[in-house]
Amino acid sequence: MTTVICLHAAVAQKSYGSEKRFLCPPPVVHIEGPVWHMRSQQLAMSVVSENGERSFEQKAPLDNTMTASFKFLHVTGTAKAKSFQLSLDIVEPPPAHPTAEGGDPPGGRVWAAFDSAPVTIISKPSKKTAKTRNISSCILAGGPVSLFNRINSQTVRTKYMTIDHAQLCASNVAWSAFNVNVVQRPNDAPPMGGPQPVTYGCEIILSDVQSGISTSPLVIRKVDKGRVSAEDGGPVSQMQKIALQRVNPDGSRHYLSAAGPIPGTPGVVAPPAPGMSSQAGTHPLIFQSPRVRDETKDGVRTITDEVDDYLCWTIVGISKFQYTFFDAFGQNNSIPEVPITPFPTLFTSPVYRPANNTVEMTVSNFFYDDPKSGTQTPLAVYLGNIGPLRQRVYQATPPGPLTSISPFIPNPTPIDTGSHENASIGATSVSSVLASPRYVQSAPLHTIVIVEMPSLMDVIKALEEDAIPPNGNILGQTSSSENEASTSGPHLDGNPPLPPPPSITGRSLPLLFIRASDGVGYHSGRTIACENVFQTMDLGTMAAASASSPSGTSIDTSWLAAAQAAAAVDGGLHGWTLRVI
Known part of the structure; x- marks a missing residue:
């Protein structure tokens, strides 16, 4: 992929x-x-x-x-x-072909x-402390951030915190995302419900998202006009200037610095990191001492750390977008004729209906333009290497006070020839609309798709085979003889099928969308697992808990023992079901 x-x-x-x-x-x-x-x-x-x-x-x-x-x-x-x-x-x-002199090459x-x-x-950037209620402007604990240093606010003198050769570095060509893990909050403040903002005075550990390399515990401090504010305990805002403080055993303080290492400088502690940097303009980070100002005003003594620009870091939260696709036919030799975007996207989590062994989901961009037929064609649905699965497609009815007419979706062949009794209320069957050239072709904004899942034995077999055939092809169909042998009923020789092995525990099959015209595949972001609702229950633990109950009530576990015994006799399929992850 x-x-x-x-x-x-x-x-x-x-x-x-x-x-x-x-x-x-x-x-x-x-x-x-x-x-x-x-x-x-x-x-x-x-x-x-x-x-x-x-x-x-x-x-x-x-x-x-x-x-x-x-x-x-x-x-x-x-x-x-x-x-x-x-x-x-x-x-x-x-x-590549010649262009007219002075003309732009074709795109x-x-x-x-x-x-x-x-x-x-x-x-x-806000100079005031953020309000906790305005969570969108705060740096959140556990979330990814980037930190960069800028001298005299000059863009050309920007250095980013990064990981290079397994060491913490400053670089002007690359940056890394770090998770902010809060180790201790000031005054042991109890955590609130929901997302937790990082507050000044917190002891944090920065952990590189990609490599997992972490810093030693550091205290995050607010910087205002070149001075470290040790008393501010409010939330950290986006794009604010901070200092990362290390308190030594003797009580002295050092700050993480973006300045280049200067051997022999008092108070400088360079991290022990052998090897040369692999990037130009990259050097290891060091700790340096601030200028300590000791003042007495109105009989009150205050000690303040003054920091230069190279000891200050701007902190900003990081967002990510990610898309996964693959060539289902395993050719990987040409760019698709039809653009692979927009991606099919799930509106909500798919719902498994065990009564009829189906998965119901609402998908956007489920139709694509088939370059051969020139019509809007639905994607095929696969479960790992099993497919294409039988599906029924419905378009959600657009809102309107007096109409339930859905836009025309050309479909030269019926998507499903079976019953449509399981259609959701307020949905219109797409497969019941006949193709006609007098209608304007338009794809639905979002589509309700009901997919018939394979039998439990087929799913278990695919899980055992690790869902990837030896030839590396993502897709593959089970032969008719294999289908007959993998049914949940008894075999032809009268012996029941073997019970599902425990090796499938914790494993799942991806739910995939495939364009049949060229093999472009999309990962839905969801997987299907197979689990037994009875085998996960521990009779011994339940009996012990019942015996020690202060109310004196007991739990009858005989029914569960009978169900587990039936699971071992009835081909091992009793109590097994599918679950969407």
Whole structure:
């Protein structure tokens, strides 16, 4: 499978007039998985305003690690704009042919376009402590952040915190996302319900999202006008300047510094990290002492740490969008003729109906343009390597006071020839609409899909085979003889099938959407597991709990023992069911 991952800041500052406040940290795209010669593809990213206008498109090549960075994107617009989106295009290189002198070369074909969630626009970082109730402007505990250092507010003198050669470094070419893990809160404040904001004075550990490498415990402090505020205990806001403090056993304080290591400088403790940096402009981080100001005012003595710019870090939350697709036919030799986007997306979690062994789900973009027939065609549904599964497709009725007519969806062959009694209320059967050229073709915004699941023995067999055939092909159909042998009834020789082995515990099969015309596949983000509701119950524990109950009431476990015994006799399928994960 191929996965496109983009990490970007959760907020961004607006540019005014002719200034350009580049997105910081710059959005980074990483592609995993070899499909369709991805290294030769061109990547372009644009800023999309709230009214859909695209601006400031930037192109970036993929490096040897299949990573691209977009360093020159910025946001402009009206003062009323509250957010924007990032749009990533993957473009097939245009064919090489001569162009007229002075003319622009032809653009390539866009075969994938991915959009981010809305990114909040701020005018400037708040100097006041954030309100806990405004959770969207706070840095959340456990969430990913980026930290960067900037001298004299100059963009060209920006260094990002990153991991290089398994050590914490400052770099002007790369950045890493770190999870903020709160170790201890000031005054042992009890945690509140819901998302927890990081507050000043917390002892935190920064853990690299990709490698898991962590820092030693550090205290997060607020910086105001070059001074560390030790008394502020409010939530940390987006884009605020902070200092990361280490308190030594003797009570002295050092701060994490983005300055280059200077051997022999008093108070400098360089981390023991052998090896050279693999990136230009990258060096290990060090700890340095602040300037300590000891003042007495009105008989009150105060000790304040003064810090220079290289001891200050700007902190910002990180957001991510991620899309996974694959070539179901295993060819990986050509770019699809039809764009692979928009992706089919689940509106809600699929629901398993054990009474009729079906899964019901609501999906957007479930239809695509078939280049051969020129019609809107539904995607095929697979469970791991089992499929295509039988499905019934319904379109949700659009809201209207006097009509229940659904838009026409051309379908030359019925999707399902069976009964439609299981259709949801307020839904219209798509397969009951006949194709006719006089209607305007339009795909439904979202579709209700009812998928008939394979038998339990087929699912168990696929789990045993690890859902991937030896030839590496994602898809494969079970032969008719295998279907006959995998039914839940007794075998032809009169012996019952073997009970499901415990090896399938904790394993699941992915729920996949496949374009039958060219084999483009999508991971739904959900999987199906097989579990036994009786075997997970411990009779001994239940009996012991019943005996020690203070009320003196006892639990009759004989029915459960009988059910577990039946599970061992009845082919091992008694009590087994499917579960959506």
